[in-house]
Amino acid sequence: MTQPAPKPPRLRRVVGLFPAPGSYAEALRIGSVLRKETVGGALLVAMAAVGLVWANSPWSETYFALRDFRIGYEPWHLNLSLGAWAADGLLAIVFFLVGLELKRELVAGDLRRFSTAIVPIAAAVGGLAVPALIYLAIVSQNPELRNGWAIPTATDIAFAVAVLALIGSHLPSSLRIFLLTLAVVDDLLAIGIIAMFYTDAIDPVPLAFALLTIGIYGLIAQRYRGFFGIKPGAAWLILLPIGAVAWGFMHASGIHATIAGVLLAFTVPVLHRDRGSSAGPGLAEQFEHRFRPLSAGFAVPVFAFFSAGVAIGGIDGFVGALTDPLTIAIIAALVLGKPIGITAATWLVTRIAHVRLDPSLKWVDLAGVGLLAGIGFTVSLLIAELSFVPESPAHDHAKVAVLTASVLAAALAAVVLTARNRQYRKISERDSVDADGDGVPDIYQNREQTKN
Incomplete structure (x- = not known):
């Protein structure tokens, strides 16, 4: 009797695993983004430390005089302190890049597929809901503190990546992509919270002009090649002043001006088609290359410098801040x-x-990524400024809590991820195997074959 022919060996099914490695192009892009964020994260930590030390030094009056120095045109509601310019103006650049990153993920990245998008989106929602509930549970006896429930909901990707660089983690590409995607969705949710819950009053006329300007910006961004005849390298020269006008109208409307950065980013094309040819990189990629160094190297560090400068009041003041229910709630929410x-x-x-x-991974690896996400810092400091009036003790205690929680979360993440570095090296070696010598690791080719 003839024996049936043996079945060919099955390829290892990668698409059913989490976290999936994604495409090789996506892995290279994410690696490039994270390398740039590493530098920005180091500058962020350094400038925050300078601000904190200066604010508690014998020369603290000069720090607060600099932070509160006002400049701008009052009839346009732009006579702001330098600290406010950093929070409202410079962070708009940061959120513009967040919007570009999210749109790219939705259009050309892994978030365009429901099967890969659902996990990081759900993780971001869980990472928002649980901290908010923990915070509200701890401050339940202090109704005046409930307004700060959103402080522990954000993730600072620059600070988190700086921690990865400092501890020399060989975190696998799949976990890095998961962390970045999670942080981008996390920040978008935080931006939505700012727009919905931290806007006291809206002036409809400036808001209408802001939306109209954003529409004009989007029309030019979408049609700049053919209809307007603008050279690709010069598009930003046309769009930048229009974006600044949109930001000004949004600020005057009463909605936090950083929201304008996200809305403008959503209008920028990720892909373009030139006379019927296949889609290639669009204006979003050009803007990322041009503005990310400005964001990581200037905008975020300057904001950190002005926001982290809290007068703690020595050891006694620090201990007193740590015993405040508000501080306990924020630290517990971020770290746990x-x-x-x-x-x-x-x-x-x-x-x-x-x-x-x-x-090759364990759930402790996801917990380590979760601890990295507990580094709130930039957006958490922004929400702390919006939650409490500057003259109240809660305002400074909230900032002390964010700084303390971010350092504690970073230290715990370093312990967890360092302990797993040996396993991460093995995964890195496995994922870098290129048996056919075509320059693309085999794991990404296996994934594409499995999908087909």
Whole structure:
């Protein structure tokens, strides 16, 4: 009797694993982004330290005089302090890049597929909801503190990446992509919270002009090649002043002006088609290359310098701040709530979607990423400024809590991820194998073959 022919060996199914490695092009792009954010994260930490030390030095009056120095045109509601310019103006650049990154993920990245988008989105929601609930549970007896519930909901990707660089982690590409995607979605949710819950009054006339200007900006961004005849390298020269006008109208409307950065970014094309040819990089990639150094090297560090400068009042003042229920709530929410929310939401979704964790990883690796996400810093400091009036003790205590929680989360993440570095090196060696010598690691080719 003739024996049936043996079945060909099955390729290892990568698409059913989490976190999936993504495409090779995406891995290279994410690596480039994170290298730039590493420098920005180091500058962020350094400038925050300078601001904190200066604000508590014998020369503290000069620091606060610099932060509160006002400049701008009052009839346009732009006579702002330097600290306000940093929070409202410079952070708009940061959020513009967040918007570009999110749109790119939705149009050309892994978020365009529901199967890969659902996990980081669910993780971001879990990393928002659990910290907020922990915060509200701890301050439940202090109604005047409830307005700060959103402070522990954000993630500072620049600070988190700086921690990765300092501890020399060999975090696998798939986990890095997961962390960046999670942080981008996280920041977008935080921006939505700022728009919905931290806007006292809206002036409809400036808001209408802001939206009209954003529409004009989007029309030029979408049609700059053919209809307007603008050279690609000069597009930003036309769009930058229009974006500044949109920012000014948004600021005058009463909505936090950083929202303008996100809305402008959403109008920028990620891909373009030139006379019927296949899609290639669009204006978004050009803007990322041009503005990311400005964001990482100037905007975020300057904001950190002005926001981290809190007069602690010596050891006694620091201890007093740490015993405040507000401080305890923020620290617990960031250091415990973030990893718990992210890990639990990820576990739940992978069970529902029948996706299993990569066998080379463990759930402690997701907890380590969750701890990195507990580094709130930039956006958390911004929300702290919006939550409490500057003259109140809660304003300074909230900032002390954010700084303390970010340092504590970074230290714990360093412990967890350093302990797993040996396993990460093995994964890195496995993922870099290129048996056919075509310049693309085999794991990415196997993934494409499995999908087909």
